Amino acid sequence: MSKMLNLKLKIWRQDGPKDSGAFLEIDAPGIPEDASFLEMLDVVNERLIEDDVEPVTFAHDCREGICGTCGVMINGQAHGPERATATCQLHMRKFNDGDEIVIEPWKAQSFPVLKDLMVDRRAFDRIVEAGGYISAPTGTVPEANEILVPKEVAETSMDAAACIGCGACVAACPNSAAQLFTSAKLAHLNVLPQGQPERWKRTESMVETMEDFFGACTNHGECHEACPKEVPLDFIAMMNRDYVKSKTKNRSLTSQ
Amino acid sequence: MVTLDAKIPDGPIAEKWDNHKFSVKLVNPANKRKFDVIVVGTGLAGASAAASLAELGYNVKVFTYHDSPRRAHSIAAQGGINAAKNYRNDGDSVHRLFYDTVKGGDYRSREANVHRLAQVSVDIIDQCAAQGVPFAREYGGLLANRSFGGAQVSRTFYARGQTGQQLLIGAYQALAAQIAAGKVTLYNRSDVLDVVKKDGEAVGIVTRDMLTGEVSAHSGHAVVLATGGYGNVYYLSTNAMMCNVSASWRAHRKGALFANPCYTQIHPTCIPAADEFQSKLTLMSESLRNDGRIWVPRDMDEGRSADQIPEDERYYYLEEKYPSFGNLVPRDVASRNAKTVVDEGRGVGDLKNGVYLDFAAAIARDGVEAVKERYGNLFDMYERITGEDPYTVPMRIYPATHYTMGGLWVDYNLMTTVPGLYALGEANFSDHGANRLGASALMQGLADGYFVLPYTIGDYLAPKLGDSAVPTDDPVFTEAVQSNNDRTRQWTSKTGGTHGVEHYHRELGKIVWEYCGMARNEAGLQKALSEIPALREEFRKNVKVLGSPDGINTMLEKVNRVDDFMEFAELKVRDALHRRESCGGHFREESQTPEGEALRDDENFAYVGAWEWNGEDAEPTMHKEELTFENVALTQRSYK
Numbered sequence: 001m002s003k004m005l006n007l008k009l010k011i012w013r014q015d016g017p018k019d020s021g022a023f024l025e026i027d028a029p030g031i032p033e034d035a036s037f038l039e040m041l042d043v044v045n046e047r048l049i050e051d052d053v054e055p056v057t058f059a060h061d062c063r064e065g066i067c068g069t070c071g072v073m074i075n076g077q078a079h080g081p082e083r084a085t086a087t088c089q090l091h092m093r094k095f096n097d098g099d100e101i102v103i104e105p106w107k108a109q110s111f112p113v114l115k116d117l118m119v120d121r122r123a124f125d126r127i128v129e130a131g132g133y134i135s136a137p138t139g140t141v142p143e144a145n146e147i148l149v150p151k152e153v154a155e156t157s158m159d160a161a162a163c164i165g166c167g168a169c170v171a172a173c174p175n176s177a178a179q180l181f182t183s184a185k186l187a188h189l190n191v192l193p194q195g196q197p198e199r200w201k202r203t204e205s206m207v208e209t210m211e212d213f214f215g216a217c218t219n220h221g222e223c224h225e226a227c228p229k230e231v232p233l234d235f236i237a238m239m240n241r242d243y244v245k246s247k248t249k250n251r252s253l254t255s256q
Numbered sequence: 257m258v259t260l261d262a263k264i265p266d267g268p269i270a271e272k273w274d275n276h277k278f279s280v281k282l283v284n285p286a287n288k289r290k291f292d293v294i295v296v297g298t299g300l301a302g303a304s305a306a307a308s309l310a311e312l313g314y315n316v317k318v319f320t321y322h323d324s325p326r327r328a329h330s331i332a333a334q335g336g337i338n339a340a341k342n343y344r345n346d347g348d349s350v351h352r353l354f355y356d357t358v359k360g361g362d363y364r365s366r367e368a369n370v371h372r373l374a375q376v377s378v379d380i381i382d383q384c385a386a387q388g389v390p391f392a393r394e395y396g397g398l399l400a401n402r403s404f405g406g407a408q409v410s411r412t413f414y415a416r417g418q419t420g421q422q423l424l425i426g427a428y429q430a431l432a433a434q435i436a437a438g439k440v441t442l443y444n445r446s447d448v449l450d451v452v453k454k455d456g457e458a459v460g461i462v463t464r465d466m467l468t469g470e471v472s473a474h475s476g477h478a479v480v481l482a483t484g485g486y487g488n489v490y491y492l493s494t495n496a497m498m499c500n501v502s503a504s505w506r507a508h509r510k511g512a513l514f515a516n517p518c519y520t521q522i523h524p525t526c527i528p529a530a531d532e533f534q535s536k537l538t539l540m541s542e543s544l545r546n547d548g549r550i551w552v553p554r555d556m557d558e559g560r561s562a563d564q565i566p567e568d569e570r571y572y573y574l575e576e577k578y579p580s581f582g583n584l585v586p587r588d589v590a591s592r593n594a595k596t597v598v599d600e601g602r603g604v605g606d607l608k609n610g611v612y613l614d615f616a617a618a619i620a621r622d623g624v625e626a627v628k629e630r631y632g633n634l635f636d637m638y639e640r641i642t643g644e645d646p647y648t649v650p651m652r653i654y655p656a657t658h659y660t661m662g663g664l665w666v667d668y669n670l671m672t673t674v675p676g677l678y679a680l681g682e683a684n685f686s687d688h689g690a691n692r693l694g695a696s697a698l699m700q701g702l703a704d705g706y707f708v709l710p711y712t713i714g715d716y717l718a719p720k721l722g723d724s725a726v727p728t729d730d731p732v733f734t735e736a737v738q739s740n741n742d743r744t745r746q747w748t749s750k751t752g753g754t755h756g757v758e759h760y761h762r763e764l765g766k767i768v769w770e771y772c773g774m775a776r777n778e779a780g781l782q783k784a785l786s787e788i789p790a791l792r793e794e795f796r797k798n799v800k801v802l803g804s805p806d807g808i809n810t811m812l813e814k815v816n817r818v819d820d821f822m823e824f825a826e827l828k829v830r831d832a833l834h835r836r837e838s839c840g841g842h843f844r845e846e847s848q849t850p851e852g853e854a855l856r857d858d859e860n861f862a863y864v865g866a867w868e869w870n871g872e873d874a875e876p877t878m879h880k881e882e883l884t885f886e887n888v889a890l891t892q893r894s895y896k
Contacts, residue, residue, distance in 0.1 A: 002530060032531040034530035034642070035531060036641075038535070039533045039535050043533050045756075046756055046758060049800060049802060052802065053802070055756075055802070055803075055811060059323070060497060061322070061496040061498050062327075062332050062496040063496070063497060063535065064332050064538055066331050066421055067328075067329070067332065067496065068326075068327060069322065069323070069327050089637075089640055089641070091641065091643065093643050115807070115808040118808065120323070121323055121324065122323065125324050125325075125326075125432065128428075128429065129435050130436070133387070133429035133430060133432055134387050134388045135433060136386040138304070138307070138308040138311055138383060138706045138707070139308075139383070139706075141382050141383055141386035142382065142386065144381045144382045144385035145343070145398050148396065148397030148398065149397050150393070150395075151393045151394065151397070154390050154391065154392065155390075158390040158416055161415075161421075161425060162416075162418065162421075164421070165324065165326060165327075188425075189388045192388050194386055194387075194388050195388055
């Protein structure tokens, strides 16, 4: 049988955005090391229910590291200690018997706490709605192979498109900046030939929407360290360059 | 009295869709804005439908229980999406994709729907490429392809191991553009509790706001359900945690027939459960079977580690039983054989609940680097989950529920037996018969949403021009809100309960997996039919749901879903019991060839079984849609 861990947990509990919140300190004995981090929370919750205590609310869904729903601060680190791993894919064998684990929600003003460990990330959707798409109404498009996309370009686009929108980048950033997310969304489309017609409009609009919600980037790189998909920092440089260009290119066609 | 009219257009198979597109009624561009369409679900089918309908000019209200539409479980599909592009010059065609899909479905799907699916498959790739989906490319910039099970041509398009995510982001971005344009209103964190009918037609839905707990009504001229499959009836599956049957089930209770609920696809290569707290199972791409050898120890009391077991004491059961296909037999055959050896007591791992998938031979033959190049990502994922290094220790795998072919019965227009109520994607039953081929789920979801519903919905709406949507203060809505409010609030008002909702879901899953999983028989199914209602009764009496209904309460969200699974499971078992043949993902032990293969009974079971709800205390009625095969000859599959 798998080894059992006895843990001491400090879990953030908060009733709603306006509640001040506090830590729940609770022992979690007998946690199998093969359990995932979220399964450990499941066990804690089932025990709370047996004791007539309302279970801890946390966001989760696919538990395969791809939907981007889950994510908590584990001992101060977004998604915890394992590199390139979302919370749901982190397993308890990365911890030791007797460890104290502090579990908190993403900490960022633009991601208000809804309840306990669950936050509101709708600001990300607002950024995408500001231009994170290629206008190609259904059925109006050319044959797929008519537009060639060099392999290297497709790979770079894919590196950016791998972003799962979990928000760890914002949570890890001392400024709560969303540059890594926004630049990944931009680079996915901006490097592709199909993305060129709307490139400058898209860039200006998405960057400015981002600035409405999030803090400023001061190049710490914590976002990349926390990213479960290891989205490269280069995309931020590309976004900054495109944003400056967009200021002239969007002024008039002759400036292009 | 329900009559099943599939509305299959006349004419030769290759002309049916074109003929149909010309014969359906149209809503003129300026009039589309006078119609409100409700779309439930934002996976591939829902997001593509909502975006496409909005582009046409309809007012769309889209509902998801996620915080963002981009998180629907289509996102987890790894392998790829099929299309009959014939880019590899290897003899592919619309007809071949059609043929492969009907055959792969073990001749239990509707020919006309499958042919249309194959036809529009080529348009899907064009659409997605234009949206910026970063498909894999050749060095010259052309699209790359790979081959997949059940086909002899290379027609699968892919984006690394994240094809589902990339296609969903494409559809989500198209949806985001329409949200920004004001043509789509997004209701996120909204749980759909019920479908509302007036004068026999679908006129709206009832939802619960998952942040405030408020139960409210939403009205439209048509309602589209794109709410996925029912795999979580097994508790453990590769589905996401929130996947549920509730929207389909509530529609069923309102008169939508539920077709073939016994059809479930069990995927052979998943990571076995590690302990009793296991919450879901993770699929490993079946491409691993190209190089991995599957075996178990011959000795049931084997205590040695894999590397200590000599060659002649290993049982390579697939290679022995199926010399020509070996480890590459289809999904259902591989799954059943794994179950057989584990049931015999030959399972491996601490819980003896898996079989080995061993790469030692491939590593010795091709080298570690070559294996890493092919499967590196998958090996890393396996290591992350199990803590074992598959380069040195054989992987342990076991089958798990993956996809459900059954669903709401729909006609050729994708409309259910309730007028104005449509079902798309995995939520309907139409295209995969009794078994789905790899890389065809993404194709079907997007076909329904991008290229079928936008054409067919006009046929229903056109005659309604000038009718306003039923107002939400109409008694049909106020009564539905009241009853759903009562239903939801009953759970938190109970006292003295024993176990939480998770416990009952797990117990239900055990019954359904044991008696209606990979292999089914009369006695087991009868047993399940008596155990499920008993569990349901205990659940309804004793389930403990804490907290308030007025606010975020994830247990309360789940209890309604498990309540629906408790009813659905019984129908599923009933369907499996009545279908005394084996076909595709449905294996009845009484119906097998002397070699132990699935044996169809075309004479008696070449039909769709569509069930009608008759109330909680009454048995459902089954209606048959006979399947006729004019373009594909029925044959017996053999993989020896």
